[in-house]
Amino acid sequence: MKQRPPLRTAVMDSSAPIDHPPGDSRSIEQCAAEWLARREFNAWTNEDEAALQAWLGADTGHRVAFLRLQAAWSESDRLQALAAGWRQSGPPPRGYWTTPAGERIELAPRAATRRTRLPHVAAAAVLLITCTLATGLGWRAYNRVDSAHLQTALGATGTLPLADGSQAILASDSRIDVRLSRKQRHIALEQGEAFFSVAKDPNRPFVVAAGGHDVVAVGTRFSVRRDGPDLRVVVTEGTVRLESRATGSAARPASLLPAGSIAIVHGEDVLLRSVALEDAERLLDWRQGLLAFRDTTLAEAAAEFNRYNARKLVIGDAEAGALRIGGSFRADNATAFVRLLEQGFPVHAEHTGDRIVLRSR
Numbered sequence: 001m002k003q004r005p006p007l008r009t010a011v012m013d014s015s016a017p018i019d020h021p022p023g024d025s026r027s028i029e030q031c032a033a034e035w036l037a038r039r040e041f042n043a044w045t046n047e048d049e050a051a052l053q054a055w056l057g058a059d060t061g062h063r064v065a066f067l068r069l070q071a072a073w074s075e076s077d078r079l080q081a082l083a084a085g086w087r088q089s090g091p092p093p094r095g096y097w098t099t100p101a102g103e104r105i106e107l108a109p110r111a112a113t114r115r116t117r118l119p120h121v122a123a124a125a126v127l128l129i130t131c132t133l134a135t136g137l138g139w140r141a142y143n144r145v146d147s148a149h150l151q152t153a154l155g156a157t158g159t160l161p162l163a164d165g166s167q168a169i170l171a172s173d174s175r176i177d178v179r180l181s182r183k184q185r186h187i188a189l190e191q192g193e194a195f196f197s198v199a200k201d202p203n204r205p206f207v208v209a210a211g212g213h214d215v216v217a218v219g220t221r222f223s224v225r226r227d228g229p230d231l232r233v234v235v236t237e238g239t240v241r242l243e244s245r246a247t248g249s250a251a252r253p254a255s256l257l258p259a260g261s262i263a264i265v266h267g268e269d270v271l272l273r274s275v276a277l278e279d280a281e282r283l284l285d286w287r288q289g290l291l292a293f294r295d296t297t298l299a300e301a302a303a304e305f306n307r308y309n310a311r312k313l314v315i316g317d318a319e320a321g322a323l324r325i326g327g328s329f330r331a332d333n334a335t336a337f338v339r340l341l342e343q344g345f346p347v348h349a350e351h352t353g354d355r356i357v358l359r360s361r
Contacts, residue, residue, distance in 0.1 A: 061326030165199035
């Protein structure tokens with residue numbers, strides 16, 4: 001029979017319902033950890049089980065977070081720190097975080113902690129940068145004065161300051177061509193996705209060309225993504241202008257996109273949405289090596305993982321592809337994502353050499 005250590009009410013009141021702010025992934029994980037600790041060390045009743053099942057069923061993100069922490073508990077036993085506190089001498093190991101009461105709690109096994117630096121090391125190793133300085137008349141004659149070609153490999157991200165003081169962050173398998181002159185700053189997004197922090201210069205517009213469209217800014221923060229002929233623009237600061245380069249009857253009026261805007265271009269259609277800044281930022285979690293899903297179909301989630309991994313996720317049938325997924329995952333760890341799917345969803349994975357086929361069961 002398990003010995004129950006005293007439960008710290010500052011962390012969790014065993015008689016109170018467990019809740020969190022909607023959409024807050026950190027609070028969801030803390031809430032899932034509290035459910036685990038209550039079930040492990042407290043008297044567990046049928047009412048408790050019903051409450052847990054109701055919480056798990058309220059959002060797929062709840063279920064994913066609970067399964068992840070349950071696996072960490074089983075494999076490392078470190079989550080016992082939630083109920084018992086850190087009792088060893090010296091500081092706790094890396095990976096601990098702080099509760100509202102000031103306690104430090106670890107939610108990940110050692111293997112996951114050791115992996116956190118690897119994407120940054122890989123990004124530094126595989127970012128391919130070729131810079132060619134232009135000659136001629138220079139600034140005074142408005143000729144091209146600086147050019148660069150930036151490219152990242154599959155699974156890597158790369159950050160580079162531009163000559164005008166701006167900064168570009170490239171997602172996996174992305175490519176941009178930079179042309180900076182005294183008259184204009186021109187960036188061609190040839191492939192993938194890039195996030196730009198633009199230095200203010202009202203006399204020199206910052207133009208990102210992608211497909212048949214230009215995204216124009218003066219000083220702001222935004223991302224542009226190409227998916228074949230389609231385009232997505234996410235603005236997190238300032239305002240940008242989305243322009244079509246089509247002429248004649250196909251020309252469209254420019255669209256102004258303030259912070260919190262998402263523009264989706266599909267063919268000749270342009271869909272504009274206004275969301276909370278937090279939701280806009282969540283679409284750019286790839287900058288930290290994460291993929292964030294919220295009520296996302298498994299087919300869409302698999303496509304996102306395939307942007308970062310050589311081993312592809314393949315949807316085996318329509319029923320599996322329609323499943324709704326929530327949570328945040330390491331972009332470079334599709335195997336862990338599949339393992340969680342098999343634990344918590346009616347999904348069976350078939351592993352082959354270069355792909356994982358996901359089928360409903």
